[in-house]
Amino acid sequence: MRVLAIGLGGAGARIVDKLYDHDRRSKVCCMSAVAIDIEANTLLQLRHLPETARIFFPPIDPDHPYDIARNIDIEEVMTRVQRLDTLEIDAILLCCGLGGSMVDFVPIIVKELRTSYVEPIFAVAILPRLAEGKKISAKAAADLELLREITDGTILFDNETWHDKLKSSLTATAKEKAGIKNQAARRIPSFPQNPRDMYDLLNDRIARQVGLLLRAGEFNEAGLEVAEIVLDAGEVLNTLQGSGYVSVGYAAEPLPGSWFDLFNRWRSSKYFIEGSHEKAARIVALAKRAVYEETSIPCDLTSADKALVLIAGPSAELSMKGFQTVRKWIDRSIAGLEMRSGDYPVKNTSYVGIIIMLSGLHNIPRVEEINQIRIEYLLEREEEERKSRQKAYPEPADEPKEDYPWADETEEEPYRPEEYGEEDGDEEMAGEATEEKDEMISLPGSKGEKKFRDDTIETIPRAAVRGDEDTIVLPGKEGKREIDITRKTVVSSAPAPKNGVFGPKEIRANSAPKELDASSGFTASVKPVQRPKEGTMTGEAVSLKQGGQRARDEIFSGDTVRIGDRPQRPSDDLLGRSGRGFDRGAGKPREVVPSRSGLNVIDHTTRTETGKKQKDDDTDPDDDFVWIT
Numbered sequence: 001m002r003v004l005a006i007g008l009g010g011a012g013a014r015i016v017d018k019l020y021d022h023d024r025r026s027k028v029c030c031m032s033a034v035a036i037d038i039e040a041n042t043l044l045q046l047r048h049l050p051e052t053a054r055i056f057f058p059p060i061d062p063d064h065p066y067d068i069a070r071n072i073d074i075e076e077v078m079t080r081v082q083r084l085d086t087l088e089i090d091a092i093l094l095c096c097g098l099g100g101s102m103v104d105f106v107p108i109i110v111k112e113l114r115t116s117y118v119e120p121i122f123a124v125a126i127l128p129r130l131a132e133g134k135k136i137s138a139k140a141a142a143d144l145e146l147l148r149e150i151t152d153g154t155i156l157f158d159n160e161t162w163h164d165k166l167k168s169s170l171t172a173t174a175k176e177k178a179g180i181k182n183q184a185a186r187r188i189p190s191f192p193q194n195p196r197d198m199y200d201l202l203n204d205r206i207a208r209q210v211g212l213l214l215r216a217g218e219f220n221e222a223g224l225e226v227a228e229i230v231l232d233a234g235e236v237l238n239t240l241q242g243s244g245y246v247s248v249g250y251a252a253e254p255l256p257g258s259w260f261d262l263f264n265r266w267r268s269s270k271y272f273i274e275g276s277h278e279k280a281a282r283i284v285a286l287a288k289r290a291v292y293e294e295t296s297i298p299c300d301l302t303s304a305d306k307a308l309v310l311i312a313g314p315s316a317e318l319s320m321k322g323f324q325t326v327r328k329w330i331d332r333s334i335a336g337l338e339m340r341s342g343d344y345p346v347k348n349t350s351y352v353g354i355i356i357m358l359s360g361l362h363n364i365p366r367v368e369e370i371n372q373i374r375i376e377y378l379l380e381r382e383e384e385e386r387k388s389r390q391k392a393y394p395e396p397a398d399e400p401k402e403d404y405p406w407a408d409e410t411e412e413e414p415y416r417p418e419e420y421g422e423e424d425g426d427e428e429m430a431g432e433a434t435e436e437k438d439e440m441i442s443l444p445g446s447k448g449e450k451k452f453r454d455d456t457i458e459t460i461p462r463a464a465v466r467g468d469e470d471t472i473v474l475p476g477k478e479g480k481r482e483i484d485i486t487r488k489t490v491v492s493s494a495p496a497p498k499n500g501v502f503g504p505k506e507i508r509a510n511s512a513p514k515e516l517d518a519s520s521g522f523t524a525s526v527k528p529v530q531r532p533k534e535g536t537m538t539g540e541a542v543s544l545k546q547g548g549q550r551a552r553d554e555i556f557s558g559d560t561v562r563i564g565d566r567p568q569r570p571s572d573d574l575l576g577r578s579g580r581g582f583d584r585g586a587g588k589p590r591e592v593v594p595s596r597s598g599l600n601v602i603d604h605t606t607r608t609e610t611g612k613k614q615k616d617d618d619t620d621p622d623d624d625f626v627w628i629t
C-alpha cells in the first residue's frame with residue numbers, strides 16, 4: 001500500500017521518521033513522508049527524513065506560542081505536500097500524539113487534504129501515559145473523539161501499555177543476564193531513563209506494527225517471493241476504512257538458524273511431518289501472542305467488526321495449516337463478518353511474523369479510562385472555577401436583624417391563650433396553628449375534616465373552635481368563662497364577621513342583642529337561630545320539623561296505615577255493611593238515594609229528634625254518618 005505519511009508534532013515527526021527508515025530499509029519504498037512542527041529541536045533531531053520533508057513553523061505570536069491555527073500556514077503546508085511524490089498513493093496517514101498541541105492542526109489539514117485528495121485519510125494516534133497527568137489524558141480523550149469523527153480510521157497505540165511492557169521485559173532480561181560474565185550478554189540494553197531513548201523504543205514498535213501492514217501487497221523483486229494468498233492494498237484499506245478505532249497486533253519469532261537444524265530438515269520424512277506440525281503450532285502461538293500480548297492497544301477481540309490476518313516470513317516457514325487455523329479462530333471470535341487474510345513471503349529474513357489487525361473495535365479499556373479521566377477532570381475544573389468565583393465575589397453574609405427594624409413589624413403578635421381565657425387548650429391550639437398554614441380547599445361539613453382558619457380574614461378576637469359544631473366559645477372579659485353562642489352571644493365593642501360566616505357551618509344570627517345581661521357585662525340573649533347541621537350536607541342528620549308528620553316506612557310497605565281523626569276516609573266495607581256512614585257536616589248536600597237500591601233517606605230534622613236518643617244509647621264515633629238501609 002502506497003501512503004503519504006504526515007507527522008504532526010514531536011510524536012508524529014519521530015514516528016514518521018521511524019516508518020520512513022523501515023520503509024527505506026525494506027527497499028519497498030512505498031512511503032512519501034513529511035514532518036510538521038512548531039519546535040525546531042524536534043525536527044532537527046530526526047534521523048532519517050530528508051531535510052526537505054521537515055516543515056518548521058516558528059511561533060509568530062509570542063503571547064500565543066501554542067495557537068496552532070495562527071502559527072501554521074496551511075497554504076505553505078499544502079504546497080510542500082504537493083511537491084512530494086503523491087501520484088500513486090492509496091491512502092494518507094496522519095501520525096500524532098494525543099494530548100499535545102499539534103493535534104489541533106488535524107482538523108485544519110484534513111479539511112485541506114480532502115479538497116485536494118480523494119484517498120482515505122487514516123490516523124496513527126498515540127495515547128499518553130497516565131503519569132503525564134489528568135490534563136493530558138483529558139485532552140487526549142477529546143482529541144480522540146475528534147479524530148474518530150474526521151478520519152476514515154484511527155490506529156491506536158498506547159504508550160502506557162507499551163512503556164510498562166517494554167520496561168518489565170527489558171528489566172527481566174537484564175537481571176537474567178546480570179550474572180553472566182559473557183560480554184555479549186552484558187550488551188543487552190536495560191530500559192532507558194532518557195525520554196528520547198524511551199520514545200525511540202516505542203516508535204520502533206509502532207514502525208514494525210504499522211510498517212509491515214503498509215508493505216503488505218507491495219514487493220520488490222529482490223526481497224519477495226510470490227505469495228500463496230495475496231493480500232493487496234485494497235484489502236488492507238477496506239479493513240481500515242470506516243471502522244473507527246483499530247488495533248494492530250504484531251508478533252514475530254526468530255527462526256532456528258544453526259547448521260544442525262538445517263541438517264535435520266533433510267533427515268527423514270518423520271522429521272518433515274513433525275516439522276510441519278511445529279510450523280503450524282508456531283503460527284498459532286504467534287497469533288495468540290499478537291492478539292493477547294503484543295497488540296498496539298489492549299482490546300476485546302470479540303468486539304471487533306473486521307479483522308485482517310497476515311503472516312510474513314520465508315515461504316518455507318509459513319505453514320498454511322497454521323494459517324487456516326488462525327483464520328478460523330479469528331473469524332469465529334470477532335463480532336463482525338468481514339475477515340481478510342493473506343501471506344507475505346519474504347526471502348532474506350530469519351523471522352516469522354504475524355499481523356492481526358482488528359478494526360471497528362467497541363471495547364477498548366484504555367479509551368474508556370481516558371474518557372473517565374476527562375469527565376473527572378472537567379468536574380474538578382468546574383469545582384475549581386466555582387471556588388475561585390466565590391473567592392472573587394463572595395456572597396454577602398446575612399445582615400443582622402437589627403439592621404432592618406421593620407422586620408419585626410411584619411411579625412405576628414404571639415398568641416397568648418391566657419389573654420383569651422384559654423388555659424388547657426395550649427397543645428390543641430398549637431396543633432391547629434400549624435395546620436392553618438395548609439391552603440388546601442376543603443368543603444365544610446365533610447366527614448372527618450378539620451377546620452382551618454381563613455388567613456385572609458382577620459378576626460377579633462381569636463376564637464377557639466372546638467369539636468362541638470354548635471358552639472363557638474368566645475373569651476369572656478373576666479372570669480375566663482366559656483359562653484355558648486347558641487344561647488348568648490358576646491358582643492364585642494367592634495364586632496367583626498367570623499371566618500366561619502363564609503362557610504355554611506359557621507353562619508350565626510347577626511341581629512342586634514335583645515336584652516342585656518347585667519351580670520355578664522356585654523352579654524345579650526338572641527333568638528337561637530337554627531343553622532344547618534353538618535349532617536345536612538351529607539344527608540345524615542336531616543330531620544323533619546315537628547308537626548309535619550313524617551311518613552313512616554310502613555306506609556310504603558302497606559303494613560300499618562293509620563288514618564288520623566280527620567279527614568276520615570271511608571272504610572272499605574262501607575258499602576257492604578250497616579252501621580257506617582259519611583261524615584255529615586253542616587251544609588253538606590244530601591245524598592241522593594238511587595231508586596233501585598231501596599234505600600230510605602232519613603230527614604235531617606227527624607233524625608235530630610230521634611238521634612238524640614240514639615246518641616245516648618250508641619257511643620259509636622261514626623254516628624254522624626247518614627245511615628243507608
Ligand SMILES: Nc1nc2c(ncn2[C@@H]2O[C@H](COP(=O)(O)OP(=O)(O)OP(=O)(O)O)[C@@H](O)[C@H]2O)c(=O)[nH]1
Nearest residue numbers: 009010011014097100101102103126128129199202
Ligand atoms: N510513542 C511516542 N509517543 C510520544 C513521543 N513523543 C511524545 N509522545 C506522546 O505524545 C504526546 C504528545 O506529545 P508531542 O507529540 O510531543 O506534543 P506536540 O503535539 O508536539 O505538542 P507539544 O505539547 O507542544 O509538545 C505526549 O504526551 C507523549 O505521551 C514519541 O516519540 N513516541
